[in-house]
Amino acid sequence: MQELITPPDWSREKIVADVAHDYGVSEEMLSHSKTRVNFGDTPIEVAKRALTNLQVKVVDETSSLMAMRDAIKNLEPDSDDFRRKIDDLSWEYAASLKTIDMANLSQLVVRRANLIDVLDMAVNEGLSVQSSLPDGKRRRNEALIHNIFFPMRKDSDEVSDHDVWLLSEEYHYYDYIASDKPLSQIKWDGGQNLFDADIDEEVSKMLAKISDENSAGRPDIALFHEEGSVVIVEFKSPGVSLDEHVGDLTEYATMLAAKSNGRLKKFYGYLIGDTVNPIRLQGYNKLPGANGFFNTSDIKEPTSQVAIGQLYSELIFYKDVVDRSRKRIDVYRERLKLPKN
Incomplete structure (x- = not known):
């Protein structure tokens, strides 16, 4: 019966x-989890068995790790077999970590690969939700892209599940991240307000002069580090030329x-979109190995023109x-x- 329902071109x-x-399950993981590929199996059947077997091993080996902690506590450094026991426990510990690391890393790879595909489709207006937006579509596209990186109107005190690693892995671990949140609410060391109380009003006035679309009055995403550095991220909808917003x-x-x-x-600033007119860029250089541009400049107090900081900025494409x-x-x-995409 199995042979009758199995496709003739089936291949292990x-x-x-x-x-x-x-599914992010390599042949090594199949072997490690003792998962056999039987004649007639489909990929989803094999993946389910392998992940189930790995989960069982992770639970068993987590218990084993806990038992090892007790074993370490009971070691006697002055005994003749002390160093042999240390060696044995080390090998056992390493083997257990391999299973846990393998399962976690596999899930991470698949999740991130899926998220990259979502971003790619959003940029190219390939998501189903983008086909049913008759009015204000351009602004909606920007919001969809924004939420892929970090949920709008949230901060890192409210959510820990975000994906700013898409921009840079190190930014994932900044001390505080605000996404379209009032700047006056941001706290610094000791719970003190980071900015003057009128900052949101002042930024709103500034942006209202730039464009009515940006009158919300705060960066799309701002990441703060205790050393005094800030990453500013601004998303632009597909079709909006980045050179029109370099001053932002x-x-x-x-x-x-x-x-x-x-x-x-x-300050590190990122203006992200898919269109730019290089002729209108002043003081920007081409990024090596990419399509974007970068610039480094002093930040000056508007009245006195005294330098109060430095800005490194990049204009980069979603692609x-x-x-x-x-x-x-x-x-x-x-x-x-695992095979590369």
Whole structure:
């Protein structure tokens, strides 16, 4: 009966390859979890068995790790077999960590790969939700892209599940991240307000002069580090030319520096979109190996022209963000011996 319902072109090699590509379960993981590929199996059946087996091993080996802690506590350094026991426990500990690390890393790779695909489709207006937006579609596209990186109108005190790693892995671990939140609510060391109380009003006035669309009065995403550095991220809808908004980053950085009472001095600004007119860019250089541009400039107090900080800014394309993210994922895929996209 099995032979009658099995496709004639069934191949174990193809099933193993599909399981690795679609579900992040490599052949090494199949072997480690003692998962057999039976004749007639589909990729989803094999993946389910492998992940179930891995979960059981993770639970068993987590219990084993806890038992090892007790074993370590009971070691006697002056006994003849002390060093042999240390060696044995070390090998056992390493083997247990391999299973846990393998399962967690596999899930991370698949999740991030899926998220990159969502971003790619959102940028190219390929999501189903984007086909049913008759009015204000351009602004809606920007909001969808924004939420992929970090939920709008939230901060890192409210949510820990975000994906600013798409921009840079190190930004994922900044001390505080605000996404379209009032700047006056941001706290610094000891719970003190980081900015002067009137900052939101002042930024709103500034942005109202730039564009009615930006009158909300705060950066799309702002990341703060206790050393006094800030990352400002501004998303632009597909079709909006980035050269029309290069001044936004400078104005943001100037306002944040002036209203932070000297706490913030180093600024990194990112303007992200898919269109730019290089002829209109002054003082920007081409990014090596990418389609974007970068610039470094002093931030000056508007009246006295005294330098109050420095801004490094990049104009980058969504395509490059997607490509960079995929390359970082490929590092994990290589470790798990998974095929690259």
